[in-house]
Amino acid sequence: MNQPLKINLTKELLELENFIIHRSCDIEQWFRTQWLENQAPFYGSVDLRNSGFKLAPVDMNLFPGGFNNLNPDFSPLAIQASSVAIEKVCPEAKRVLIIPEKHTRNLFYLKNLYQLKEILKNSGLEVRIGSVDTSILESTNIDIDENQFITIEPISRREDFLFLKNKDGTEFIPCSIILNNDLSGGVPEIIKNLGQQIIPPINAGWPTRKKSSHFHFYSQVAKEFSILTNSDPWLIDPLSEKLDNLDFSAGEGEDRLEETIDSLLDQIQKKYSEYNISQDPYIVVKANAGTYGMGVMTVKSSSEAINLNRKMRKKMSVIKEGMSVSEVLVQEGIHTEETINAAVAEPVVYMIDHFVVGGFYRVHTSKGKDENLNSPGMHFEPVAFETSCLMPDQGRPCHDKANRFYAYGVIARLSMLAASKELAERK
Amino acid sequence: MNQPLKINLTKELLELENFIIHRSCDIEQWFRTQWLENQAPFYGSVDLRNSGFKLAPVDMNLFPGGFNNLNPDFSPLAIQASSVAIEKVCPEAKRVLIIPEKHTRNLFYLKNLYQLKEILKNSGLEVRIGSVDTSILESTNIDIDENQFITIEPISRREDFLFLKNKDGTEFIPCSIILNNDLSGGVPEIIKNLGQQIIPPINAGWPTRKKSSHFHFYSQVAKEFSILTNSDPWLIDPLSEKLDNLDFSAGEGEDRLEETIDSLLDQIQKKYSEYNISQDPYIVVKANAGTYGMGVMTVKSSSEAINLNRKMRKKMSVIKEGMSVSEVLVQEGIHTEETINAAVAEPVVYMIDHFVVGGFYRVHTSKGKDENLNSPGMHFEPVAFETSCLMPDQGRPCHDKANRFYAYGVIARLSMLAASKELAERK
Numbered sequence: 001m002n003q004p005l006k007i008n009l010t011k012e013l014l015e016l017e018n019f020i021i022h023r024s025c026d027i028e029q030w031f032r033t034q035w036l037e038n039q040a041p042f043y044g045s046v047d048l049r050n051s052g053f054k055l056a057p058v059d060m061n062l063f064p065g066g067f068n069n070l071n072p073d074f075s076p077l078a079i080q081a082s083s084v085a086i087e088k089v090c091p092e093a094k095r096v097l098i099i100p101e102k103h104t105r106n107l108f109y110l111k112n113l114y115q116l117k118e119i120l121k122n123s124g125l126e127v128r129i130g131s132v133d134t135s136i137l138e139s140t141n142i143d144i145d146e147n148q149f150i151t152i153e154p155i156s157r158r159e160d161f162l163f164l165k166n167k168d169g170t171e172f173i174p175c176s177i178i179l180n181n182d183l184s185g186g187v188p189e190i191i192k193n194l195g196q197q198i199i200p201p202i203n204a205g206w207p208t209r210k211k212s213s214h215f216h217f218y219s220q221v222a223k224e225f226s227i228l229t230n231s232d233p234w235l236i237d238p239l240s241e242k243l244d245n246l247d248f249s250a251g252e253g254e255d256r257l258e259e260t261i262d263s264l265l266d267q268i269q270k271k272y273s274e275y276n277i278s279q280d281p282y283i284v285v286k287a288n289a290g291t292y293g294m295g296v297m298t299v300k301s302s303s304e305a306i307n308l309n310r311k312m313r314k315k316m317s318v319i320k321e322g323m324s325v326s327e328v329l330v331q332e333g334i335h336t337e338e339t340i341n342a343a344v345a346e347p348v349v350y351m352i353d354h355f356v357v358g359g360f361y362r363v364h365t366s367k368g369k370d371e372n373l374n375s376p377g378m379h380f381e382p383v384a385f386e387t388s389c390l391m392p393d394q395g396r397p398c399h400d401k402a403n404r405f406y407a408y409g410v411i412a413r414l415s416m417l418a419a420s421k422e423l424a425e426r427k
Numbered sequence: 428m429n430q431p432l433k434i435n436l437t438k439e440l441l442e443l444e445n446f447i448i449h450r451s452c453d454i455e456q457w458f459r460t461q462w463l464e465n466q467a468p469f470y471g472s473v474d475l476r477n478s479g480f481k482l483a484p485v486d487m488n489l490f491p492g493g494f495n496n497l498n499p500d501f502s503p504l505a506i507q508a509s510s511v512a513i514e515k516v517c518p519e520a521k522r523v524l525i526i527p528e529k530h531t532r533n534l535f536y537l538k539n540l541y542q543l544k545e546i547l548k549n550s551g552l553e554v555r556i557g558s559v560d561t562s563i564l565e566s567t568n569i570d571i572d573e574n575q576f577i578t579i580e581p582i583s584r585r586e587d588f589l590f591l592k593n594k595d596g597t598e599f600i601p602c603s604i605i606l607n608n609d610l611s612g613g614v615p616e617i618i619k620n621l622g623q624q625i626i627p628p629i630n631a632g633w634p635t636r637k638k639s640s641h642f643h644f645y646s647q648v649a650k651e652f653s654i655l656t657n658s659d660p661w662l663i664d665p666l667s668e669k670l671d672n673l674d675f676s677a678g679e680g681e682d683r684l685e686e687t688i689d690s691l692l693d694q695i696q697k698k699y700s701e702y703n704i705s706q707d708p709y710i711v712v713k714a715n716a717g718t719y720g721m722g723v724m725t726v727k728s729s730s731e732a733i734n735l736n737r738k739m740r741k742k743m744s745v746i747k748e749g750m751s752v753s754e755v756l757v758q759e760g761i762h763t764e765e766t767i768n769a770a771v772a773e774p775v776v777y778m779i780d781h782f783v784v785g786g787f788y789r790v791h792t793s794k795g796k797d798e799n800l801n802s803p804g805m806h807f808e809p810v811a812f813e814t815s816c817l818m819p820d821q822g823r824p825c826h827d828k829a830n831r832f833y834a835y836g837v838i839a840r841l842s843m844l845a846a847s848k849e850l851a852e853r854k
Contacts, residue, residue, distance in 0.1 A: 124455020
């Protein structure tokens with residue numbers, strides 16, 4: 001990334017970043033004790049927003065799909081982290097099966113799969129990819145680059161285990177299954193009640209996971225962390241509220257939505273006034289379970305939400321693979337103030353186990369700073385982080401890339417820690 | 428390293444390298460199960476030799492002193508590995524004290540200390556350096572580069588713990604002590620019977636450690652590994668024999684030394700004949716406990732060893748810090764056939780916990796290929812490995828750098844595994 005990354009921080013956020021950079025030993029020690037008590041998920045990615053007065057996660061993905069966007073220079077870091085993760089969860093494993101998302105036509109996603117496979121392979125596993133997509137009837141090679149292709153195979157099941165059929169009639173029986181499918185479309189029958197270990201577990205998928213639960217635990221983690229940094233947890237924590245029993249197409253629950261939005265906008269405005277922030281507060285309403293930017297709307301007033309036009313209603317009422325939305329998370333919007341060459345830039349941090357293995361910016365030239373950057377059909381330019389997130393340089397200013405990325409890695413790990421607690425609760 | 432690295436391999440070694448590259452999954456899985464049963468030392472470095480017909484460790488150092496020679500691009504790898512090691516051995520630690528070697532005038536060693544300190548700091552520890560050298564009476568800054576200096580402080584002890592005095596009268600009390608001193612000169616009183624944890628433990632130092640014990644365990648490990656690779660363990664294991672109760676200055680034990688050398692030369696010659704190797708076998712006689720290339724002699728016949736001149740006898744009879752040699756390891760010499768720009772090159776692999784974090788070549792232009800490259804006053808040019816040792820590329824030939832370095836990392840880890848067993852036995 002040779003483009004200059006631009007953002008101005010308020011005094012409070014600068015103080016927090018300063019603390020993070022200069023007290024990195026305290027922070028790492030704090031994390032060490034946290035990871036003694038909490039088992040990190042196998043992998044994850046966190047979408048961050050930096051508004052200059054607030055630096056916080058807006059989404060935590062337990063089935064990350066952008067390994068291809070990371071800086072290839074840091075692949076060894078991902079391999080090493082993956083080795084540690086495998087030692088923890090399946091040390092005896094030799095063969096693993098990746099179960100990917102169904103959208104096999106998305107070239108970017110296929111490149112992600114390729115990278116994920118390479119990481120796992122280099123950490124010492126025999127890896128094959130088997131899809132739960134029943135339209136895949138035979139082993140299929142898909143070109144993803146001039147000299148690279150990826151093979152996606154149909155999965156077979158016998159009793160309580162999955163396997164792939166080899167061409168010579170033998171079978172590939174995986175010791176463990178790595179899930180890279182967030183199960184937004186429901187849990188496919190074929191992966192239910194397996195004898196093989198599924199990593200992350202099925203209950204990390206959207207049929208059981210709730211964003212509200214993640215942010216509930218995140219708020220706890222942010223509070224604890226803020227005691228350490230002696231700062232206002234709001235600086236790193238988006239306010240949010242859960243609403244259930246909604247029916248967008250029937251208008252069911254609109255009154256409660258209106259109330260919640262108004263109350264949240266009030267709370268945000270109070271915080272803005274406290275910190276002399278002149279920007280307009282806004283709210284993001286998202287499906288409480290789901291992904292891929294569907295079912296997300298951005299509003300600056302409750303009336304805006306209520307006066308949804310038909311198209312928007314339809315958009316809100318379905319998420320990926322046709323699932324309908326009956327529960328939403330009403331969340332404080334965080335302005336994206338970071339820009340690269342005047343284009344809005346949203347940082348995404350990637351982790352394997354509790355190790356930050358890299359990150360990238362989603363850079364979008366045509367969107368406004370309070371719009372969701374991960375919306376359907378959206379075109380973004382990934383810009384890999386140039387340095388690792390592991391080496392704060394106390395002799396340099398906070399906006400130095402190494403320092404900014406370290407701070408991003410810290411906030412992302414807080415979100416990963418919240419995800420650990422979230423998964424532990426459902427065990 | 429843009430210079431071409433040159434070496435020709437025999438069929439057998441090529442087969443072994445091929446196995447290592449193409450069956451990396453089996454190898455990594457094998458290592459995983461090994462590390463489940465064996466706790467790796469905190470850190471270590473392994474000197475390898477590649478003769479084209481044999482690739483083996485010749486030395487395993489538990490107090491590595493060349494972190495400054497590693498490729499800085501892979502510092503994040505060392506930091507991550509160090510985080511894992513700290514989580515295992517001292518997760519609650521916040522402040523650590525490095526106890527370095529005494530030779531504070533060796534600029535290269537000081538640069539190593541600086542790097543080691545940076546790695547530990549970035550993995551989340553407050554690090555200071557305190558010397559057991561009683562001539563250091565006050566905190567001393569030593570310049571190691573234009574903008575870098577290192578601070579070495581005198582150590583204080585009260586009851587069973589060490590501390591450093593701060594200028595303001597307060598104290599720096601480390602939770603743990605990282606030893607980067609191989610204790611060749613004996614165990615200083617001040618570090619005996621401490622309440623603080625010492626990492627690696629004192630018994631990893633030369634007063635207790637024996638090279639013969641390392642190579643005894645290494646032979647076991649090499650045998651097990653060779654079952655996996657279905658190859659002759661001799662390809663990766665130097666033959667060796669221990670001799671004790673020697674007195675070089677009094678000529679005590681010369682007959683036994685002569686016998687051992689002759690017998691070992693015989694065994695090597697048999698192996699050379701088996702593999703049609705035309706080179707002359709040779710023997711390295713080294714102090715069984717000790718380091719820094721003192722007390723090492725290279726002979727091609729037993730008479731050569733017996734007809735030592737006075738100077739050589741003196742050299743053999745003392746190692747670092749004036750300790751005398753009464754036990755030796757008589758070991759098969761391994762020709763150094765690797766060259767970089769026609770200069771002899773000896774690979775050194777660095778590990779933290781069981782992770783390979785980098786390596787470098789000791790490149791020496793004026794020495795012969797059967798001489799010890801780590802001898803006193805010897806000047807070598809370190810050439811950092813250009814890629815990590817983590818990414819074998821099965822689409823490329825064995826001599827591809829990434830593949831060669833991966834193979835080196837595998838053999839070095841076998842030596843690290845032997846060191847684990849060696850330390851466990853002395854617990």
